[in-house]
Amino acid sequence: MRQLRFLQAMNEAYHQAMGADESVMIIGEDIRGGIRGETKGLHGAFGDLRVLDTPISEAAFTGFATGAALAGLRPIVQFQVPSLIYVAFDQLVNQAAKMRLMLGGQANLPITYTLMVSGSRGGNAGQHSDNPYPYLLHAGFKVVCPSNAYDAKGLMIQAIREDDPVVFIASAMSLPQRGPVPEEIYAIPFGCGDVKREGSDVTVIAIGHLVPEALAVAERLSQEKNISVEVWDPRSLLPLDREGLLKSVKKTGRVVIYDDTNRTCGFAAELSAIIGELAFSSLKAPIKRVTRADVPMPFNLALEAAVLPKPQQLEDAILSVRSYAHV
Structure with a gap:
């Protein structure tokens, strides 16, 4: 194609x-x-x-x-x-x-x-x-x-x-x-998320441009640490594919949300609430969020990098939920 x-x-x-x-x-x-x-x-x-x-x-x-x-x-x-x-x-x-x-x-x-x-x-x-x-x-x-x-x-x-x-x-x-991309006209219905990568240990919910980053981290962890990461892309944020979301969460029991918006009242916070309300009994570890910091974006490149969510933060969060053991 x-x-x-x-x-x-x-x-x-x-x-x-x-x-x-x-x-x-x-x-x-x-x-x-x-x-x-x-x-x-x-x-x-x-x-x-x-x-x-x-x-x-x-x-x-x-x-x-x-x-x-x-x-x-x-x-x-x-x-x-x-x-x-x-x-x-x-x-x-x-x-x-x-x-x-x-x-x-x-x-x-x-x-x-x-x-x-x-x-x-x-x-x-x-x-x-x-x-x-x-x-x-x-x-x-x-x-x-x-x-x-x-x-x-x-x-x-x-x-x-x-x-x-x-x-x-x-x-x-x-x-x-x-x-x-096919040449013919086609439509993707709203409310249909997509599993970009199958996995069994941890679900990473990634939004927009962070999906390729999540896929790269998932592949690296598979090769280096034998951790199986599922990457789930909501595609439409509203309406949200709750059925697909909860299916992935219940499959792995461990969740990291990777979103380039503010942590407070952001989309990651809403996803966390939905999962906590509807799939709490399936969770094997607390939900982790990797998001943008709650500050205006600086002009300075070093400060900007400190504000944005990063692949290393995602990897650390995945390792954290994977190793979590309830005492």
Whole structure:
């Protein structure tokens, strides 16, 4: 099967979705130019009315998308930097997230918000290094976070087809990754996690760009210490595949959560609560979380490295739960 980069998979999903449905449009800053390549060729293929460059006013074009969706279109809203959603938070949280329920389901709100280069890229400091999906989960958005090119295309197609607003997290560290992607259009249903690596000793729940890191750590521990690590990727954070999550947890009885968001009130905290409430009797060791520290991201590279979750921390956590013995 041919190999595509994450951005190429996104681009193909955009082209195929827009080709299949004339109501799909895309808006945002520098969309026509395609500064990273994910929107390359869209303007030439679909024209001015469906590929809209906007002023640098996130609140304005986010509100525009809500109106377009209520009028029957399926807008894709692209944020070039994820932290800029904070500028549009009223439009997102007070309007789009609540609109369908407040109207009693009488109107659909099929909007896909794409958060480009989410997370740290190295030296981008406090305003350009956030992974804001916990805020959006709290607001009730459907949120997907693909870890590879195949999942990126399938989840994007599904996001565009949804009648509810969806947030698509394109992690900065995932964008250069390459993997097998079918040419035909396909969708990955939400709420379907994926076992990226089978294992029997410890379950590692990894999110987004941390999945490849978790796979590398799992392989090393298998070779060097004969520890069998299962790597489980939720793919969609809301809705969450609770059945798949609990199946893996009950299989191994030991859990480490690897997530590049804050420890306090982050996604890892929610996963820990779910496991504790629904699978406590299956646990053989306390749940471990490897997360970002609860501080703004520093500009200094050494300090930034100290804040981010790291493979060595993951390995240490796996060894800790593997060796735990209840006294």
